[in-house]
Amino acid sequence: MPKLGMEPIRRAALVKATIAEVGQAGSLDVTVAQIARRAGMSSALAHHYFGSKEQMFLAAMRHILTLYGAEVRGALAAAEGPRGRLTGLIRASFSAGNFRREVISAWLNFYVLAQTVPEAKRLLRVYQTRLQANLVHDLRPLVADPGGVARGIGAMIDGVYIREALAPAGPAGSVPDGRAAADVVLAYLRARMAEAIQGSARGDVARGDGVGPRDVTGEQ
Amino acid sequence: MPKLGMEPIRRAALVKATIAEVGQAGSLDVTVAQIARRAGMSSALAHHYFGSKEQMFLAAMRHILTLYGAEVRGALAAAEGPRGRLTGLIRASFSAGNFRREVISAWLNFYVLAQTVPEAKRLLRVYQTRLQANLVHDLRPLVADPGGVARGIGAMIDGVYIREALAPAGPAGSVPDGRAAADVVLAYLRARMAEAIQGSARGDVARGDGVGPRDVTGEQ
């Protein structure tokens, strides 16, 4: 009893099921049949709509990136001033919608996918570039080396995510602590800002590279 | 013409080949036959020595962790004072031996493996715990919140690694820039230390949690 206009519904269900299945398995080694079953249809139908497993993964990835982007945009719009926007952006990165076991695990696996599939790599780079641009934009008035601090924040967000993927699952039903995770990153931001203020008082803000005068190991 | 005492040689060759193959493929989807071929033997022999593919992966992971551990221990022994040891540890994490495309990619994949294989998870946790302990030990005399800063450094190291795995490969034969990577992490350390000094001058070092007084978002 086929109703028409099923396509978008089926696609959405498959995308959701893909994320759930990859997240639960903790691996990209999930069969199309598994995904399809979770989404309530036959594997043949999944192939019918997506053509291949790879396309399913990519659609799932796009979906995650889209959700993330929307959440960030919302946070940016709601926030006041550079500092507020930075805080908002970082908090949004660990919001309840994004920072969930399944999704975290899916992220990790998509990183792996990006090693193999060019389109996945492209998507991830779009995300990284946009994040970097957002951060630099608001860091410029606040710190001496916006690019460097932005890179640090970006790396740290990824690092906190990846570590959560490995964290021992708490008591059943417990949820990753996005607040605490964001605080780790915010501590970094705060430290680098304090440094800028302290530095400008001493007149050496313009150094800008990541290595301070006390460091004797000879960088740069 | 079988010589005796081949076992350790074969095992080492297989471990090396596993890392190379996983690194090059950017995925755990490598066949035992590929690995064995690279190591110069038949797939049957690989199974003979390791019993299963999973055991091969685990051996490779142990090997990477061992190398890393040795490098860190060396750096710690050679360094002077807490600050020097911290710098040494961080630099060692990005030394030429560890911070190579293959190995970076293998790390990423081992993170994924740890999602599925309990023994892999255990290994990675040993590494994380030891790193945390090392960091805390030397941070204690330097900052107000050694645990928090150590967590930040750990996350950042992982983040920098994972990002390098995705970085566009430079011109052929080029090698990831471990110096620059370490500098990103060192900048974080320096900032948090500066903050501690600044803080103690103002008498509020003991706060210790990751959120500053200027932050209006209401954490903790």
Add this chain to the structure above:
DNA sequence: ATTATTGTTGATTGACGAGTCAATAAACTT
């Protein structure tokens, strides 16, 4: 010499899974 022990591989098995296809059915079009 004969009997382990260790090293080594080609061939085979057995399972699994992506993708295709033919067939069925309900809706829309003319």
Add this chain to the structure above:
DNA sequence: AAGTTTATTGACTCGTCAATCAACAATAAT
């Protein structure tokens, strides 16, 4: 009513691959 498009699936093909096995070779032990 006949034809077209959309939805849907069971069955099948085809390839791949981990793991096993039987057999062979060389060295060591008795």
